[in-house]
Amino acid sequence: MTTHADALDRVLRAEAPHVVGALARRFGRFDAAEDAAQEALLAASQQWPADGIPSEPRAWLIRVGYRRMVDMIRSAQAERRREEEYVAGAPEFVDPDTRVALNVDDSLHLLLLCCHPVLSSGSQIALTLRAVGGLTTAEIAHAYGVTEQTMAVRISRAKQQLRKAGARFEFSAGDDLAARTTSVRKVLYLVFNEGYTASAGNRLVRADLAAEAIRLARLLHAQSPDDAEATGLLALMLLTDSRRAARADADGKLVPLADQDRGRWDRAMIAEGTGFIESVWSRGPVGPYQVQAAIAAVHAEATTADATDWRQIAALYVALERLEPSGPTMLARVVAVAHAFGAEQALELFDRLDREHGLRELPLTSHRAHAIRAHLLERAGRADAARADFLAAADLTENRVESRYLRGKADDATA
Structure with missing residues (x-):
């Protein structure tokens, strides 16, 4: 249920860049414009709950921000000359419903x-x-x-x-x-x-x-709208976030992808995200966000974990690794290979990539690398080695939900 506070927050978030932009365009000073806009947003959050949201909230915010900018200029003795330039030609914002033209x-x-x-x-x-x-x-x-x-x-x-x-604030051809x-x-x-x-x-x-x-x-x-990677990024976010409600149980414990209740996935977000990625996939050169969105779409279209087309996902990760040979991409490819071709083949791939790129040593991948290796070792029947990697991963993450899950897996590995 949408509350008045939620509506107010949406208006303020939506208008924030327009207010900063209007002030920066008028005064030519982004740093001061951003400060003035924040004060205008604060004033609105204090006044609007009692007075109601104005019919033209953007004009209201810009007017308050404008006055704050003028105050800043007047208080700065070293900028007295600039004050005269700004104030002399500045428009008067008197009517709270004044419409403000913005680029x-x-x-x-x-x-x-x-x-x-x-x-x-x-x-x-x-x-x-x-x-x-x-x-x-x-x-x-x-x-x-x-x-x-x-x-x-x-x-x-x-x-x-x-x-x-x-x-x-303005950009040129250079x-x-x-x-x-x-x-x-x-x-x-x-x-x-x-x-x-x-x-x-x-x-x-x-x-x-x-x-x-x-x-x-x-x-x-x-x-x-013509930026295919921007479209791919939005699609990726929607498809990924569609799983949010199913990622933790009622006690806040992490639920792995394979065990998630797919009935809790947001089908509207999936439909929107799939539509976006399908609209740009055939346009031309494909970038990393589009490939990641395509991977998320393959997951989303599977009605059960067993129905997931892991071979297609593994192939997409090969393409992604060529575009973006990062540690997280390599680890994700290992996971896909494990599902598509088995744990032993995935362990061989992991060990080779780890030797070449030090996946267990890199700050951005260390805890996830240990966790993935632990899952692979567990599937391969090597319980003691799996437990050691689960515990190493738990020690490396600062997210307590993840840490509890990994320690639980370590205990299960040798139970």
Whole structure:
């Protein structure tokens, strides 16, 4: 059931990038525009529950943000000359229902700006969630398991880096928009992954982060409908998130894919995601997000675990590994080979890839590599070796739901 608070939150999240974009376009200062927009969003969250959502919420937010920007300029003595330039030609926002004309690409421009190459991946994520997602610093800090002060410093430094780099809200022919869009897709993918399986804490899933990643992926797809990889990314998120309700039982314990109640999978999300990937699959060169979405679609179309076409999935992972030879991709291919051709063949593949790439040593893959090897050893009847790898995997993960599951598997292996 949708509550008034949910409706308010949706409006604020949807309008956040437009407010930042309007202020950045008018004043030419992204860092100050983002701060002013956050204050406008805070004011709305305090006033609208009592007064009601205005008929033109965007105009209301921009007006409040505009006034805050003017206050910032007036308080900065070193920028007195800029104040005169801004204020002299600034429009008056008097009527709360004033319609504000915005470039339809403001949200996309803001995504591109937040993913500027001078920023680290962590800073890109934090800035995207705050400026485009409309999340508060406290919300982002909580999502990533750090203090609010730590996240505030990270966001502040990111904005300072953008200012020092002379980053602009507008883009010119000299900007590498293709590379920047690639960064945007990567950031949204990382946000979704953190939401789908939290890297730490007592919850397996951070549904708020996953939902925000999907919302922003929809925005990217709407702004760039000809970007096949953006479509593939959205399809991947929808198809993957469709399984969320079945991934843990009533006690919060992890339920493996093979044991999930597929009746709890969200069929509407599956239909939408499948439609997206089918719409771009034959367009031309296929990218890694499209391949991953195709893999998720094969899983989704199987009515039971036994009906899954693992040979097709294994073949798709070979294609994905050629496009993106990363540790997670290699491990996923091992799993597919185990289901398609047996545990022994999968162990041979795992050992070769581990020798060549050190899968059990890499920070991003170590705990999952041990867990996968443990499952393979268990299926091959090598219980003692499986128990050792299950325990190693449990020690390496900071997600307590995963850790409990892996320790339980270790106990079962030698029971």
